[in-house]
Amino acid sequence: MINYKNNRLFVESVSIQDIAKTQPTPFYVYSHSKISNTYNELKKTLDSEILFAVKANSNQAIIKLMAKLGAGADVVSIGELERAILAGVSPQKIIFEGVGKTKKDIEYAINQKIRLINVESVDELQRINEIALQKDESVNVGIRLNPNIDAQTLDKISTGKKTDKFGIDTDKLNNIFEILKVSKKINLIGLSCHIGSQIFNLDVFSDIFQKMKDNAQIFIDKGYNIKHLDLGGGLGVNYKTNEKKLNLELIKKEMDKCFNGTTYNLSFEPGRYLVANAGILVTSVITIKNNGGINFLITDAGMHSFIRPALYNAQHEIEAVEISNEQLINYTIAGPICESTDIFRKNISMPKQKVNNLIVIKDTGAYGKVMASNYNSRGTPIEILVKEDNFFVIYKPLSTKELINQDMIPDWLN
Ligand SMILES: Cc1ncc(COP(=O)(O)O)c(C=O)c1O
Known part of the structure; x- marks a missing residue:
């Protein structure tokens, strides 16, 4: 139900790449x-x-x-x-x-x-x-x-x-x-x-x-x-x-x-x-950099979107949404949050990636979105439910403006 067809990741009959054409990453998808x-x-x-x-x-x-x-x-x-x-x-x-x-x-x-x-x-x-x-x-x-x-x-x-x-x-x-x-x-x-x-x-x-x-x-x-x-x-x-x-x-x-x-x-x-196994988290590559010999692949999902790796040292499988024949490279997959613990996996082998590529963190249907936060004011991911060949947005996060509007400034500060 969540698998690759012709090297592209599908949830039921919906291609993840098709969802990403209209929905901003990061997003959770459930089958x-x-x-x-x-x-x-x-x-x-x-x-x-x-x-x-x-x-x-x-x-x-x-x-x-x-x-x-x-x-x-x-x-x-x-x-x-x-x-x-x-x-x-x-x-x-x-x-x-x-x-x-x-x-x-x-x-x-x-x-x-x-x-x-x-x-x-x-x-x-x-x-x-x-x-x-x-x-x-x-x-x-x-x-x-x-x-x-x-x-x-x-x-x-x-x-x-x-x-x-x-x-x-x-x-x-x-x-x-x-x-x-x-x-x-x-x-x-x-x-x-x-x-x-x-x-x-x-x-x-x-x-x-x-x-x-x-x-x-x-x-x-x-x-x-x-x-x-x-x-x-x-x-x-x-x-x-x-x-x-x-x-x-x-x-x-x-x-x-x-x-x-x-x-x-x-x-x-x-x-x-x-x-757990019915959900995935889809994220885009923002930056690729080498620090001290480590190839960091920085994604737009981070510990604010999915905290299990940072909190429990949980190891989730991570793959490219589209499998290519590029040479295999060892990457450390990390989020954009200003915390050293914001790392999903260290040293995993993947075909060479480019900025904007889609990456999938697997088996994230449980304790994923529910534990997401607005840390670093980056907002939480969208959630999507797939049924056969249709997908439905089932959670739309608050916009940055809406989030900011939750705060109140006392008169004496104005
Ligand atoms: C009281 C209680 N019941 C059920 C659960 C669900 O556990 P699991 O998701 O591992 O099945 C939890 C998880 O923390 C719990 O605290």
Whole structure:
């Protein structure tokens, strides 16, 4: 769905060069059928509810597509909750996560009548109860557990170890039971966990399943009616060609081994898995220069457009949009931002490039545009959704003038 035909890059039946004739770079392009196929395969193989983690790509068109495919939503802020509802996700298919929910967040979530709020601390549980009492309304909650599992992934994307800030330590459940006992307006209906991103190790998945089942039993034994077990996101995606793919069938086998005979509504909350490989970032070469023997290829996309390489040292494949027979050169691909960390890849081999050539940074559909910023006042990229032989602009950034107009100068400075 995103591949080369006659040496030119296409998303479905649309040539990237054709998009670039009318749209300024840098721009993100997503494939409608890649997203749909990925969702359908995941849903079918895991045979569980899929709650799209909106944080991975919160464009309204993408959330709407997910909703049409049947996904629910995992949101972490009022903003994401508003997005999900506006895009047509049924409130009963929305869960609200997040380690720092404010009173305003909680009140908003209660008013929207979502499925549940996932509680991440004893303190938060008390706060929800106070708000529920004030409103004289019962509130459905889940508990996000911290199961103390090492996701065996990058430290910066690990969230389920005891020392991580997320979830409630399973050794401290007694504190939760004490509060639940006196919380008349709290209706505990689920448990969840999310231990990190880019999980590939099958043993890690079976560990999650077993710990969730064991903990659910602890709650059930105390008399709580746990209906929903959310097994988290973090399903690993490939960022390199020829990498071993995550085997969903084997994950399903582990699930069956653990949960056969139980009646929980099982769900996953993946973000990256659903969209990462369905998106690319297209950028133009602004300058080519040699400093200290290094061939820098400076592009108009930078860490302001796509921050994963600078933030996590993420390695994305980068290629020319049109493959030529020019001699191969080793380039370091860097953005235009005034920061030394603004580098996408070091020392990669590509056919010799010229200024204005189009370059593609692959697998950028997740945690791409959502993390873009206006640093250096360069603006954020356009987003485009391709369906078969048509493309649609689904995000138009604010102009520099509009951005400047967000600032206000106090009278005394005029
Ligand atoms: C609570 C929670 N759920 C789901 C996700 C989605 O993770 P991934 O995109 O790796 O599937 C995240 C990511 O940070 C998260 O914090």
